[in-house]
Amino acid sequence: MALAAIVAPAWAVEPFQIEDIRIEGLQRGDPGSVFNALPFRVGDSYNDDKGSAALRALFATGLFKDVRLDVDGKVVVVVVDERSLIATVSFSGLKEFDKDTLAKxxxxxxxxxGQPxxxxxxxxxxxxxxxxYLSKSFYGAEVTxxxxxxxxNRVNIAFTVTEGDIAKIREIRILGSQAVSESTLLDLLDLTTGGWLTWYTKSDRYARTKLNADLEKIRSYYLNRGYLEFDIKSTQVTISPDKQDISITITVDEGQPYVVTxxxxxxxFLGRDGDFRDQIQVRPGQNYRGEEVTATVKAFSELYATYGYAFARIEPRTEIDRKTGQVVVVFQGQPGQRVYVRRVNVAGNTVTRDExxxxxxxxxxxxxxxxxxxxxxxxxxxxxxFFDEVTIDTNEVPGAPDQVDLVVNVTEKQTGTLQLAAGFSQYDKLSLSASVRKENILGSGNYLGVDVNTSKSQxxxxxxxxxxxxxDDGVSRAVDLYYRTSKPLNSLGDAYQLATPGMAVRFGVxxxxxxxxxxxxxxEQTIIGTSSGVPNSYYTYRSTFGAYSTSFPLTIGWAREERDNPMVPTKGRFQRVNVDISLLGDVTYARLNGQYQxxxxxTNKLTLGLNGELGLGYGLRGKPYPLFKxxxxxxxxxxxxxxxxxxxxxxxxxxxxxxxKRLNLNSELYLPVPGSGNDKSLRVFAFADAGNVWRLGQPLSLRDLRASAGIGVSWVSPVGPFKLSWGTPIRSFSGDKIQRFQFQIGTAF
Structure with missing residues (x-):
């Protein structure tokens, strides 16, 4: 009705040829924005329909509170009342958010x-x-x-925020569970009530997305134990009047368990029923497990794709007998049409070369x-x-149902780093390191790095x-130039210095x-220093073979990486074998290192890690094995x-x-820190270690093994992996030095 009232003065005019267009009321805006919106120009014919269209177009710009068209002879007068524009937006009272985050x-x-x-x-x-603020559990936040x-005709807008305190989860209840205890279900959840570590994990802050994820965990838990008809009947989230405490109540209906018959x-199935049956992970005679059905569907889809069927459809169905508690699982498969890849395109790379x-x-x-x-x-x-994210889209080719194009979408990240770091350990004390590294130089995929580090011992x-x-076959080449000095521990109170300048070229196939x-x-060359405290063994070696020993080590190695996460592994294995052989120079030797993890x-929270390492060294061509190796x-x-x-x-x-000769055997049982939920960056562990080092001429015997056990804390900190342990010797010998409490930043397994 309002628009009709505004438009009315422009109606009921006799059509005429426009001699001029005049704009009135414009204070700040560009006249061009008005002229561009008008459906007519000077010289055009004007009528009621064009007037109505002009009003609609001008209101659609969002720049005006009011618009009117007047006719003065053969002149169209556009009268506008501009909306104010926002000049600045400012914030005060922010603590939890950065102002740029809210502004965005x-x-x-x-x-x-600049917005109306x-x-x-x-x-x-x-x-x-x-x-x-609600996304971060600030339910009492107020905005003025x-x-x-x-x-x-502009305005400044200032937002004053009173954040209040964070609302925390006071209680979580799960009702209706009979076959599974409430405490077992609560342990599945990432959301928790307050605990002594929730200041770190923030798991006592409510978020709808987290709750939905936890509900799916409960659902999956039951589906993996045969409860096919499990249902979450309701989820209630209530907040206290002071908006500080949150209570969550989840009501479930378990149903009955079903056994796959x-x-x-x-x-x-492409005449390959046997191949598909080999991929089935559901086993008759066991409770129905949803994750096994999902894994089977995925395996079927991948097997279809292996034969060229990119758009195969696999639908699992269940035939339930409620009286007997039995179920038959049916996998419905439709491969669709076989396709081939017409073209592979790369998108999103601005630095990295396509090749x-x-x-x-x-x-x-x-x-x-x-x-x-x-x-x-x-x-x-x-x-x-080189990339934050890599995805591959499969696009059908129009008019060619048997062809697809693949698009590799990448999101590049910065690959150059300038790093300064400091660490501390009981043996090395303070250590400093600096590095300048650049991966993907000029988009070529090559790496260049300079590292400097210093500590008491190295x-x-x-x-x-x-x-x-x-x-072109993917053989890598690495070139290293290095200068190392080390000061092995000496009980005389000083450390003797070994210097090792060298270079190496390695290829990886x-x-x-x-x-x-x-x-x-x-x-490489090893230089035995003459500082005070040089042990007798090194003094004798230096007197016999000289202070300078040159070697030309040939390196042969193999590595296999299958861990799910090298930093915080929970499953998988890592294996490596490395052999150094020097047949030329002042020292001739063979040195073997082997490791298996x-x-x-x-369980969802318990991880067992096993590690074994074996090292062997031998002198060759009648020369003794060098002490410094x-x-x-x-x-x-x-x-x-x-x-x-x-x-x-x-x-x-x-x-x-x-x-x-060296042998290390280690075992660690990891579990999250109590109160930290399912966070795996901070974990406690129990350990048991055994091992020893044998001197030249001494046989490698398990009777000589030292052993220990204890507990510890592992934390993936911002400056690197941190491990702290306390333990007691289980098997030791006279003269062994004991240090029950040990810690280090950046330590290995």
Whole structure:
């Protein structure tokens, strides 16, 4: 009705040819924005329909509170009343949010500098600010808005926020559970009531997304135990009048458990029913498990994709007999049409060259679509470490139902780092390190780094470069230039210094997607210093062979990485074998290092880690094994509770010389810190270690093993992995040095 009243004066005019268009009331805006909205120009014919269209177009711009058209002879007069524009937006009282974060959230909702202003803008802004605070459990947040008019029909908007206190979860109840205890279900949830560590985990802050995820965990728990008809009847979230306490009540209906009595395949399985049956993870005679059904559907989809069927549909059905509590699982499969990949496109890369991404691809153009190769290709591109996100879209080709295009979408991240760090351990005391590293130089995928670190026992300078595709077949080449000094522990109170300048060239040959074989050649010189406190063994070696010993080590190695997360592993294994052989120079020797790690996810929260390491060294061509290539044992990374590096032979001066043979056996049982929910960055563990180092001529015997056990805390801190342990020796010998409490930042297993 309002628009009709405004439009009415423009109606009932005789059509005429426009001689001029005049704009009145414009204070701040550009006249061009008005003229561009008008559906007529000077010289055009004017009539009632064009007048109505002009009013609608001008109101649609959102720039005007009121618009009127007058006719003065053959002149059209456009009279406008401009809306105010927002000049500035400011905030006060913010503690939880950065002002830029809120400003961006408002701008995304059309509220920001240069935007039209009206009362609805204020209402939307206040609601958006409160929504941002609600997402962080500030249910008592209040917003006061002050609007200050300024010149040229503009306004300044100031938001004053009173944040209040965080609302925390006081109680979580799960009602209706009979077969499973309420405490068991509560342990599944990421949301928790307040505890002594919730200040760190923030798990006592309510969020709807977190609650939905927890509800799915409860649902999955029951579905994996045969409760096919499990249902969450209701979820109630209540907040106290003072908006400080939240109570959550979840009501469930368990239903009855079902046992799988049969499995059927229905549909088209390409005449390979046997291959598909091999992928079935559901087992008759056991309770129905939802995760096994989901895993089977995924396996079927991947198997279809392996044969070129990119859009196969697999639907699981259940045939339930409620009287007997039995179920038959039916997998309905429809492969659709087989397709091949017409083209692979790369998108999102502005620095990285296309070839760096394409050379990781195992799915080729003009070849049959292979889902396994596409997934492998995505994983390989992601493992480059150059991108925050890697996704692959499969697009149908219009007019060609048997063809698809793949689009590799990447989101690049910064690959250059300048890092300064400090660490502290009981043995090395303060250590400092600095590094300048650049991966993906000029988008080539190559690496260049300079590292410097210093501590009480070691000082290193390393310059290294890596070309991951030295050859087109994916053979990598690494070149290292280094200068290392070390000061092994000496009981005389001083440390003797060993200096090792050298260089090495290594090549890595990928044999499978998980296995890499390394080989290389280096040259290095070891200098035995003449400072006070040089042990007798080193003094004798120096007198016999000289202070300078040159070697040309040939390196051969193999590594296989299958852990789910190298930083915080919960399952999978890691294996490596490395052999150094020096047949030329002043010292000739062979040195072998082997390691095997295995992780088992015993439950959702318990992880068992096992680690074994073996080191062997031998002198070659009639020369003794060089002392400075000895292994050391004891302490973190070896057998905890014993002093760092205290295993092996002891010189008559009291210095620890280590030995050419080493064995480490470690086990750790991890669980989250009580009160931290399912957070895996902070965990407690129980450990049991065994191992020793044997001197030259001493047989490697299990009777000589030292052993210890204890407890500890592991934390993935901002400066690196941190481990703290306390334990007691289980098997020790006279003269062993004990250190029950040990810690280190950046320690290995």
């Amino acid at each position: 959230a408002l701008k995304d909702n059309g509220i920001g500098e 202003f009206d009362k609805a803008v204020i209402d939307r802004a206040e609601q958006e600010i409160k929504r941002q 808005t002050t609007v200050t008019p300024i010149e040229r 049969g499995i059927k395949l229905d549909g088209e 760096v991404i394409r050379r990781e691809f195992r799915q080729f153009e003009s070849a049959w679509y292979d889902g396994a190769k596409i997934k492998l290709s995505r994983d390989r591109v992601e493992r480059l470490g 000082r290193n300078l390393l310059i290294s470069t890596v070309d991951p595709y030295f050859t 990928p044999f499978t997607e998980y296995d890499t074989v390394f080989f290389g050649l280096g040259v 295995q992780y088992f996810a015993l 000895n292994f050391y044992g004891g302490g973190l990374g070896s057998v905890r509770v014993f002093d760092q590096g205290s295993f092996g032979s002891v010189d008559i001066t009291g210095a620890y010389d280590g030995g050419p």
